[in-house]
Amino acid sequence: MKFLVCISNVPDTTTKITFTPDNKEFNKAGVQFVINPWDEYALTRAIELKEAQGSGTVTVLNVGEADTEPNIRKALAIGADDAIRVNAAPKDAWFVAQQIAHYAKEGGYDVILMGKESIDYNGFQVHGMVGELLGIPTVAPAMKLDMSGNTATLEREIEGGKEIVEVAAPFVASCQQPMCEPRIPNMRGIMTARTKPLKVVEAVGEGAATAVAEYQLPPKKQGVKLIDAANAGELIKLLRNEAKVI
Amino acid sequence: MSVLVVVECDKGEVKKSSLEVASYGAQVAQMLGTTATAVAVGEATEANLAALGEQGITKVLFDAEPRLKDFVNGAYTKLIAAAADKEQAKVIVLANSNVGASVGSRLAVRLKASLATNVVELPKTDGGQFTVKRGAFSGKAFADVTLSGDRKIIAVKKNSIEAQHNGGQTAQVEPFTAQLSDADFADAPKQVIMQDQAGGILLPEADKVVSGGRGMKGPENWHLIEDLAKALGAATACSKPVSDVDWRPHHEHVGQTGITVSPNLYIACGISGAIQHLAGVNSSKVIVVINKDPEAPFFKAADYGIVGDVFEVLPKLTQAVKELG
Numbered sequence: 109m110k111f112l113v114c115i116s117n118v119p120d121t122t123t124k125i126t127f128t129p130d131n132k133e134f135n136k137a138g139v140q141f142v143i144n145p146w147d148e149y150a151l152t153r154a155i156e157l158k159e160a161q162g163s164g165t166v167t168v169l170n171v172g173e174a175d176t177e178p179n180i181r182k183a184l185a186i187g188a189d190d191a192i193r194v195n196a197a198p199k200d201a202w203f204v205a206q207q208i209a210h211y212a213k214e215g216g217y218d219v220i221l222m223g224k225e226s227i228d229y230n231g232f233q234v235h236g237m238v239g240e241l242l243g244i245p246t247v248a249p250a251m252k253l254d255m256s257g258n259t260a261t262l263e264r265e266i267e268g269g270k271e272i273v274e275v276a277a278p279f280v281a282s283c284q285q286p287m288c289e290p291r292i293p294n295m296r297g298i299m300t301a302r303t304k305p306l307k308v309v310e311a312v313g314e315g316a317a318t319a320v321a322e323y324q325l326p327p328k329k330q331g332v333k334l335i336d337a338a339n340a341g342e343l344i345k346l347l348r349n350e351a352k353v354i
Numbered sequence: 355m356s357v358l359v360v361v362e363c364d365k366g367e368v369k370k371s372s373l374e375v376a377s378y379g380a381q382v383a384q385m386l387g388t389t390a391t392a393v394a395v396g397e398a399t400e401a402n403l404a405a406l407g408e409q410g411i412t413k414v415l416f417d418a419e420p421r422l423k424d425f426v427n428g429a430y431t432k433l434i435a436a437a438a439d440k441e442q443a444k445v446i447v448l449a450n451s452n453v454g455a456s457v458g459s460r461l462a463v464r465l466k467a468s469l470a471t472n473v474v475e476l477p478k479t480d481g482g483q484f485t486v487k488r489g490a491f492s493g494k495a496f497a498d499v500t501l502s503g504d505r506k507i508i509a510v511k512k513n514s515i516e517a518q519h520n521g522g523q524t525a526q527v528e529p530f531t532a533q534l535s536d537a538d539f540a541d542a543p544k545q546v547i548m549q550d551q552a553g554g555i556l557l558p559e560a561d562k563v564v565s566g567g568r569g570m571k572g573p574e575n576w577h578l579i580e581d582l583a584k585a586l587g588a589a590t591a592c593s594k595p596v597s598d599v600d601w602r603p604h605h606e607h608v609g610q611t612g613i614t615v616s617p618n619l620y621i622a623c624g625i626s627g628a629i630q631h632l633a634g635v636n637s638s639k640v641i642v643v644i645n646k647d648p649e650a651p652f653f654k655a656a657d658y659g660i661v662g663d664v665f666e667v668l669p670k671l672t673q674a675v676k677e678l679g
Binding site: 119121122124125127134145146201202205227228229230231232233234235236237239240241245246247248249251264265266267268269270271272273274275276285286317318319320321322323324325326329330332333334335336337340341343344345346347348351353354 | 364424455457460462497500501630639658659666
């Protein structure tokens with residue numbers, strides 16, 4: 109079975125977010141980039157399923173410029189077999205989805221996995237767009253994924269519960285915990301990753317459908333009002349009479 | 355031309371987030387000089403759908419097909435696309451829920467529409483541009499995004515818009531069908547398992563949340579969190595380390611890689627306030643932090659704070675809420 113895992117390159121979760129002076133772009137200066145944490149579930153689960161099947165391949169795909177290659181190599185070190193980098197800045201979800209759908213079709217992949225959303229743009233859109241472009245089912249967000257032959261059994265999270273869903277490949281799933289325990293690269297993986305194939309291809313399709321006009325930071329808090337622990341009940345009065353939230 | 359609102363129903367009731375979405379859609383319709391029609395999915399009653407008039411909806415399309423009671427991505431997408439075409443909808447509004455985002459992303463491609471998710475404000479339409487504000491960087495920032503093209507889809511973040519209630523108005527409920535085939539039900543659930551919710555309040559829909567961290571010392575102490583939550587009518591939540599060690603289920607994990615919440619009141623008990631946790635809660639209207647460490651970084655993001663032992667403070671707060679009556 110051929111797995112395609114889509115990964116995005118995002119600022120590390122501890123990053124303090126700042127923008128360029130015109131507030132039009134994220135300020136990358138001094139920022140450490142990582143594989144999107146949600147995508148790690150997709151990657152590890154694809155590798156586990158390939159191992160369980162005893163055959164097949166896991167290909168990672170990233171839409172990004174050359175500076176994303178260290179994280180693509182990291183995905184190869186974790187256990188993917190080969191990689192595709194679509195050489196373009198990921199303008200928006202529609203742009204990225206077109207790239208994934210095009211190269212997924214070209215490569216004839218059976219299962220297309222990705223994280224629930226990226227922690228930078230938080231679109232939660234690419235999975236559905238790819239499924240629609242390819243005319244195949246999408247299951248989002250998936251908390252569990254098992255394969256038996258050509259059929260997948262997934263747990264789809266809905267508000268307040270989950271649905272057990274069965275779909276036949278090909279399909280798209282966007283992944284989240286507790287699907288698996290994401291793996292970290294070992295020394296052997298890091299050594300072999302250097303020689304695994306990483307193909308660079310050009311972007312296809314239309315441009316973006318949306319554009320960021322301006323970024324803003326949330327308004328600063330006024331400062332904390334402290335209440336004495338011995339008199340904790342006072343807090344409840346303040347929440348009712350001052351903040352008016354209870 | 356109209357605005358189409360997607361309304362999610364559960365056990366006959368319209369979800370709170372969908373009442374917000376209905377209000378949002380009605381206000382967009384007013385801005386554009388048109389009316390708002392809703393299309394309902396899930397298990398609905400005609401009376402509750404008619405009551406969407408209170409949120410400014412004039413007409414509700416409803417397909418009573420029993421297989422649509424549970425979420426099916428393929429069938430929901432086809433139904434809503436058919437409703438959008440029937441109404442010649444230029445703007446489609448849905449909740450930024452798992453259902454809304456799943457369906458919205460497929461609809462964007464099918465209807466050749468531009469899509470913004472996680473939207474927190476009404477759109478601005480000055481200068482021929484259609485711009486919405488959305489949450490980005492997992493709650494650490496906002497982005498004003500312009501949507502191109504003739505058709506737009508907006509997924510509204512929960513608790514960002516207040517649901518309007520104009521008493522006495524009713525919407526006209528119209529039967530509607532999209533000629534669904536078996537192929538549209540390819541992802542229909544074999545089984546639906548609902549969680550046992552403390553007090554029946556769903557975390558993503560809650561307007562008050564009581565949340566615990568490692569400072570709670572163990573799952574056996576969670577009754578202190580639950581007691582306060584119950585007294586307040588709040589949902590319970592937890593930090594990542596707590597769900598990582600299985601003290602609490604992962605669906606209660608609030609933060610950058612869990613769920614993002616924006617309730618009116620968020621009470622954090624024994625949570626230090628790592629940047630990843632703050633990202634998930636910092637759009638809450640009022641944040642209360644209880645921690646014995648006065649240096650806990652969470653106090654910098656809080657509106658009210660108590661420096662003290664959660665095991666002593668929480669029972670006092672629960673008692674004080676009960677005394678309010």
